[in-house]
Amino acid sequence: MSNQQKVAIVTGASQGIGASLVKAYRDRNYRVVATSRSIKQGSDPDILAVAGDIGEPETADRIVKEALSRFGRIDTLVNNAGIFIAKPFAEYTVEDFTSKIATNVAGFFHITQRAAAEMLKQGSGHIVSITTSLTDNPTASVPTVLANLTKGGINSATKALAIEYAGKGIRVNAVSPGIIKSPMHPPETHEFLAALHPVKHMGEMSDIVNAVLYLESAGFVTGEILHVDGGQSAGH
Numbered sequence: 001m002s003n004q005q006k007v008a009i010v011t012g013a014s015q016g017i018g019a020s021l022v023k024a025y026r027d028r029n030y031r032v033v034a035t036s037r038s039i040k041q042g043s044d045p046d047i048l049a050v051a052g053d054i055g056e057p058e059t060a061d062r063i064v065k066e067a068l069s070r071f072g073r074i075d076t077l078v079n080n081a082g083i084f085i086a087k088p089f090a091e092y093t094v095e096d097f098t099s100k101i102a103t104n105v106a107g108f109f110h111i112t113q114r115a116a117a118e119m120l121k122q123g124s125g126h127i128v129s130i131t132t133s134l135t136d137n138p139t140a141s142v143p144t145v146l147a148n149l150t151k152g153g154i155n156s157a158t159k160a161l162a163i164e165y166a167g168k169g170i171r172v173n174a175v176s177p178g179i180i181k182s183p184m185h186p187p188e189t190h191e192f193l194a195a196l197h198p199v200k201h202m203g204e205m206s207d208i209v210n211a212v213l214y215l216e217s218a219g220f221v222t223g224e225i226l227h228v229d230g231g232q233s234a235g236h
């Protein structure tokens with residue numbers, strides 16, 4: 001089994017941090033299942049694109065089924081798909097709430113459950129989720145209760161799952177970013193967002209990719225919420 005090429009699933013893979021993660025795992029010679037709603041199959045036969053809404057259990061079923069039928073195994077799941085809606089708490093709509101729960105929470109639950117079932121059969125695996133440092137460090141100037149509710153839940157679930165699977169060969173971790181220069185944030189917001197970090201600049205997508213790759217190779221690390229946030233979690 002050890003000489004087989006490893007397989008990673010990356011959600012939210014069409015752009016931003018997810019697209020960078022796909023490239024990084026390919027550079028490490030993993031075969032990759034790249035999924036998002038709009039993703040299209042490219043020319044690399046070792047990247048399988050599976051399109052679908054990650055909040056739907058049917059999408060998770062399809063991702064895992066196609067991963068196994070094409071590549072035969074699942075070694076890593078990167079839960080990267082997510083949406084961000086910042087507004088004062090009283091202004092959140094029912095649609096805001098529903099979409100955040102669907103993408104961030106159901107989008108974690110369904111695919112993690114199905115990928116974990118395969119990892120349990122293999123007796124090995126790594127699950128890593130991208131959360132946000134805002135869960136530990138709320139900022140008065142950027143109210144984000146729905147990010148806290150959803151990503152904070154994933155941070156906690158990461159620790160619970162790490163403990164549940166600690167004796168089963170499966171590690172479970174999270175990367176908790178500060179604010180990262182990705183398509184999520186238009187350039188005109190960057191100066192304001194940079195100032196929210198003690199280091200006075202935003203993070204790069206490569207900062208998050210490097211953290212995920214570190215966790216990938218860190219065999220003694222599980223249940224870790226790795227802050228990559230320009231000092232936000234240390235203080236202000």
Ligand SMILES: NC(=O)c1ccc[n+]([C@@H]2O[C@H](COP(=O)([O-])OP(=O)(O)OC[C@H]3O[C@@H](n4cnc5c(N)ncnc54)[C@H](OP(=O)(O)O)[C@@H]3O)[C@@H](O)[C@H]2O)c1
Pocket residue numbers: 011012013014015016017018035036037038039052053054055079080081082083084103130131132133176177178179180181182183184185
């Ligand atoms: N950028 C930051 O400052 C920052 C900070 C902290 C945490 N994060 C987290 O990092 C992750 C990646 O962020 P990013 O900055 O790269 O965001 P992004 O550029 O907006 O990309 C989001 C990705 O998620 C996919 N996605 C969104 N809704 C989906 C759904 N319902 N089903 C399937 N895929 C869906 C999108 O693809 P489709 O549109 O094709 O579906 C896209 O590939 C997110 O979880 C985000 O919360 C980002």
